[in-house]
Amino acid sequence: MKIPHQEVIRILTEIFIKYGFSKGNADLCATLFAKASLEGVPSHGLDRVPVFLKMIRNKLVFPDKQAELMDAFGFFERWNGNLGPGMLNASICMERAINISKEFGIGVIALQNTNHWMRAGNYGWQAVESGCIGICFTNTKPNMPAWGGSEPKLGNNPLVIAIPRKSGHIVLDMAMSQFSYGKMNTFLRADKEMPYEAGFDQEGKLSKSPAEIIEHELALPIGLWKGAGLSLVLDMLATILSGGQATNEVGQSGEEYGLSQVFICLDPKRLGMDTWSEEKLDGIIEDLTSSSTFLGNKVRFPGEKIPEIRKENMEKGIPVDEQVWEKILGER
Amino acid sequence: MKIPHQEVIRILTEIFIKYGFSKGNADLCATLFAKASLEGVPSHGLDRVPVFLKMIRNKLVFPDKQAELMDAFGFFERWNGNLGPGMLNASICMERAINISKEFGIGVIALQNTNHWMRAGNYGWQAVESGCIGICFTNTKPNMPAWGGSEPKLGNNPLVIAIPRKSGHIVLDMAMSQFSYGKMNTFLRADKEMPYEAGFDQEGKLSKSPAEIIEHELALPIGLWKGAGLSLVLDMLATILSGGQATNEVGQSGEEYGLSQVFICLDPKRLGMDTWSEEKLDGIIEDLTSSSTFLGNKVRFPGEKIPEIRKENMEKGIPVDEQVWEKILGER
Numbered sequence: 001m002k003i004p005h006q007e008v009i010r011i012l013t014e015i016f017i018k019y020g021f022s023k024g025n026a027d028l029c030a031t032l033f034a035k036a037s038l039e040g041v042p043s044h045g046l047d048r049v050p051v052f053l054k055m056i057r058n059k060l061v062f063p064d065k066q067a068e069l070m071d072a073f074g075f076f077e078r079w080n081g082n083l084g085p086g087m088l089n090a091s092i093c094m095e096r097a098i099n100i101s102k103e104f105g106i107g108v109i110a111l112q113n114t115n116h117w118m119r120a121g122n123y124g125w126q127a128v129e130s131g132c133i134g135i136c137f138t139n140t141k142p143n144m145p146a147w148g149g150s151e152p153k154l155g156n157n158p159l160v161i162a163i164p165r166k167s168g169h170i171v172l173d174m175a176m177s178q179f180s181y182g183k184m185n186t187f188l189r190a191d192k193e194m195p196y197e198a199g200f201d202q203e204g205k206l207s208k209s210p211a212e213i214i215e216h217e218l219a220l221p222i223g224l225w226k227g228a229g230l231s232l233v234l235d236m237l238a239t240i241l242s243g244g245q246a247t248n249e250v251g252q253s254g255e256e257y258g259l260s261q262v263f264i265c266l267d268p269k270r271l272g273m274d275t276w277s278e279e280k281l282d283g284i285i286e287d288l289t290s291s292s293t294f295l296g297n298k299v300r301f302p303g304e305k306i307p308e309i310r311k312e313n314m315e316k317g318i319p320v321d322e323q324v325w326e327k328i329l330g331e332r
Numbered sequence: 333m334k335i336p337h338q339e340v341i342r343i344l345t346e347i348f349i350k351y352g353f354s355k356g357n358a359d360l361c362a363t364l365f366a367k368a369s370l371e372g373v374p375s376h377g378l379d380r381v382p383v384f385l386k387m388i389r390n391k392l393v394f395p396d397k398q399a400e401l402m403d404a405f406g407f408f409e410r411w412n413g414n415l416g417p418g419m420l421n422a423s424i425c426m427e428r429a430i431n432i433s434k435e436f437g438i439g440v441i442a443l444q445n446t447n448h449w450m451r452a453g454n455y456g457w458q459a460v461e462s463g464c465i466g467i468c469f470t471n472t473k474p475n476m477p478a479w480g481g482s483e484p485k486l487g488n489n490p491l492v493i494a495i496p497r498k499s500g501h502i503v504l505d506m507a508m509s510q511f512s513y514g515k516m517n518t519f520l521r522a523d524k525e526m527p528y529e530a531g532f533d534q535e536g537k538l539s540k541s542p543a544e545i546i547e548h549e550l551a552l553p554i555g556l557w558k559g560a561g562l563s564l565v566l567d568m569l570a571t572i573l574s575g576g577q578a579t580n581e582v583g584q585s586g587e588e589y590g591l592s593q594v595f596i597c598l599d600p601k602r603l604g605m606d607t608w609s610e611e612k613l614d615g616i617i618e619d620l621t622s623s624s625t626f627l628g629n630k631v632r633f634p635g636e637k638i639p640e641i642r643k644e645n646m647e648k649g650i651p652v653d654e655q656v657w658e659k660i661l662g663e664r
Contacts, residue, residue: 074437076437078604104407105405106408136516146620147529149631150623163568174561192552196556203626206528221555222512222559223554223559227554229633235613236616240608243605280568280571280572280578283580284568284578288485291478291485299485
């Protein structure tokens with residue numbers, strides 16, 4: 001089914017206010033959930049609303065709390081998320097990084113004690129729509145093995161790198177696991193194998209079978225030992241910059257809350273890049289998309305399809321799973 | 333064969349002076365080539381010296397040139413490498429990033445018009461040995477396909493993330509390809525398949541056969557479409573920050589020179605992280621290395637083995653391929 005964008009926001013805002021959000025924060029969080037579904041990522045949009053509300057009921061997310069400044073070092077600030085809603089905190093911190101970068105050329109915010117930010121890409125789009133290069137990453141609970149390991153020790157630690165460009169922003173939004181558990185569950189329900197190796201079986205061999213990967217939380221790091229290493233250092237950076245919890249500390253509760261995140265912005269104009277940036281980026285994209293391909297299709301760049309998905313869903317309504325929408329309506 | 337560390341440096345310095353380096357620059361470049369081999373990466377150490385000298389003879393690398401400042405924006409500077417030796421320029425720029433970070437908390441240097449920096453990890457070690465977090469990346473000539481592509485369009489764009497820690501620095505040094513062409517050539521010469529999928533065959537299927545991957549330059553990006561995306565945005569960042577050449581521009585010459593690089597340092601002390609940084613990092617490493625494993629071995633962290641390799645080779649001499657050493661001696 002499809003629900004008009006404004007109606008989604010209106011209904012979510014109403015629910016969030018009932019759950020104890022201020023009017024302004026309810027509206028912002030509703031807009032961010034709606035944005036994920038609007039732009040084709042329902043797994044981190046409306047599909048997550050019921051889980052998010054449950055975390056509020058379980059007092060893991062506090063709807064009346066939000067990020068506040070701890071320490072300021074000019075271009076660098078450390079914030080405490082106070083276990084407020086993750087997407088609210090992330091949005092506040094990326095906005096702060098944008099504003100600092102407009103002043104200093106770069107802005108870096110490290111955020112401790114926050115919660116799941118839902119769709120990572122939202123904050124990349126936030127940066128590029130303000131004309132900034134945006135880089136952000138988060139740690140998570142342990143959900144991937146170390147290289148050679150037979151138990152989850154690493155987070156899938158999503159990373160966003162977003163680059164503004166007049167004729168189409170580039171927004172890379174990727175977790176360190178080859179496939180998300182959400183995607184693997186979809187294949188499992190359809191009784192299908194994954195299209196590429198997705199994790200490890202109980203002998204430590206690469207596997208495409210979602211059932212056993214999910215059961216033991218042995219998702220495959222991208223590039224095997226390489227993604228395992230990248231996940232590790234992203235966790236370290238988020239942890240020591242923010243002074244917050246590392247993935248292993250998050251894992252001790254058995255729940256996923258109290259995360260550490262980093263938000264970085266660079267203002268191309270302030271750093272003298274605006275005279276060549278558009279031309280250079282256009283050249284890179286033109287060369288990339290002119291690549292010959294095995295299937296005769298056109299190579300796409302990260303984020304390329306988002307504007308057209310957004311436009312279509314703005315016109316025709318946001319696609320929502322019927323059961324999910326029923327659950328959401330039941331919360332009013 | 334094994335050659336004492338000091339003798340390697342002495343002989344390389346002598347050769348570089350003969351090739352037109354100043355005494356100081358000859359010594360620094362010799363030390364950096366020796367360091368790669370000393371620390372177990374001969375493919376980007378002594379093995380590369382003959383190719384490096386050839387690039388000087390072919391006037392692609394200018395031994396009497398070095399990086400100089402173009403624009404300064406406080407914590408951010410743009411430098412021109414003047415097509416000088418890549419490892420010399422990279423070392424100068426990382427040193428500058430370290431010094432700026434000691435003043436501002438962060439230092440960012442974007443370097444255009446430089447050359448291959450040989451072993452990427454050297455500059456990560458340079459940062460951590462000065463007590464700084466170091467992040468650096470470079471673009472390269474096109475040597476990997478885009479996702480779905482049947483020709484090389486992306487660089488393998490090595491990335492280094494290095495984090496200082498008293499009981500063992502963490503230094504991640506990874507290219508965006510699953511295996512280097514050097515590694516694939518080693519397997520090819522031994523008439524062996526790669527241990528994991530390493531690229532694409534001529535039907536676009538994943539392949540472990542080094543011969544056909546090397547022939548068409550279709551190395552596998554780590555994590556398939558994910559590493560392809562990461563490679564793309566690293567190229568974009570290096571290009572627009574430095575104002576230098578993108579991978580597609582580098583590729584037009586048929587040679588690999590005139591690269592773009594970025595060097596970032598953060599000073600943990602200056603950013604108030606030193607009170608918790610060691611404890612947090614030790615906790616992460618302890619948790620990681622306590623992981624159960626499929627083979628009963630111990631999980632390692634990136635860079636863990638380097639100090640012991642360095643120590644052994646310092647004592648017993650640097651291992652060098654005999655033919656390589658003969659070639660080097662022939663340049664005196």
